[in-house]
Amino acid sequence: MTYTYTYPHPAVTADIVVFSVEDDRLKILLIRRKEDPFQGQWALPGGFVGIDESIDDCALRELEEETGLSGIYLEQLYTFGTPDRDPRERVISVAYFALTPMTGLTLKHGSDAMDAQWHDIDAQPELAFDHGAIIRLARERLTAKLDYSTVGLKFMPAEFTLSDVQSLYETVSGQARDKRNFRKWILSLDILEETGRKKSDGAHRPAMLYTLKTPAEIRMIK
Incomplete structure (x- = not known):
């Protein structure tokens, strides 16, 4: 499809906080960025939504492309839209969180990532963009949901x-x-x-x- 607008419009991404538990420690899955901005830094898996793609489909696609994971529980979390959150352009991120058991998982980083690894949530490396804030909110949501859902x-x-x-x-x-x-x-x-x-x-x-x-x-x- 071709779209023409008389005003600037933002790009949209989907970013995913993947949680798991190993040795009684809560873990998050991060990828090491291969390209600028923040080349070489750790970040959440995610990417830009295609023009004819739903945001949910984008989240599932990016998760599989950048980590090799598919078929795990995924839930929309929140929308992050601070104007300067991405140095490239105006980008709105729809964040998700995902939950998976650690058993039987095989990670496989994609072509736009240098690596994909599990990290202890209380010992995170320096993160790209505002991904630290996204992780904090995802952890708060997950902890709260333990009390009112399964x-x-x-x-x-x-x-x-x-x-x-x-x-x-x-x-x-x-x-x-x-x-x-x-x-x-x-x-x-x-x-x-x-x-x-x-x-x-x-x-x-x-x-x-x-x-x-x-x-x-x-x-x-x-």
Whole structure:
């Protein structure tokens, strides 16, 4: 399509904050930029929206092109539009956050990135653009959603113990949970089912393995 305007108009990008958890640490996925501006610096995966492309499709495409990831949970976060946020031109960014278990992931950086790596969210390198602000808001949103939705279970692998779930919630929220009360709460949601298999963990008694009844569903909690 060809568009002609009598006034300047901004470009639009999609940027994605990808969260995962490893060794009881909350991680974010960053790419090292290959081109200017901010060549060689770490940044969120993302890029410009095509003229005939939806913003959601752009986010999915850029995520796969720059990191090799696809088929993971993705949710729109916020729109960032400070006039000077990009030195190239007026750019509005629609930010997303994504959640994925760490198991079975293979990263593959694209042609416009020098590298793609997981970083501890509390030990971030210097970031390009306003991506630090985007990450902070994404973390706040994720932490808040743990209390009113089951979105946190998107971090879980196919099978897990109740201790795994509690550890995940404590890692993301930064708050300890009472073991008895947490287990009573998570089971009361009726979203888990026993697999019939157990996981042995050293000297402790084998723990029941659970799976999600409907993995694609995110339930709002009253």
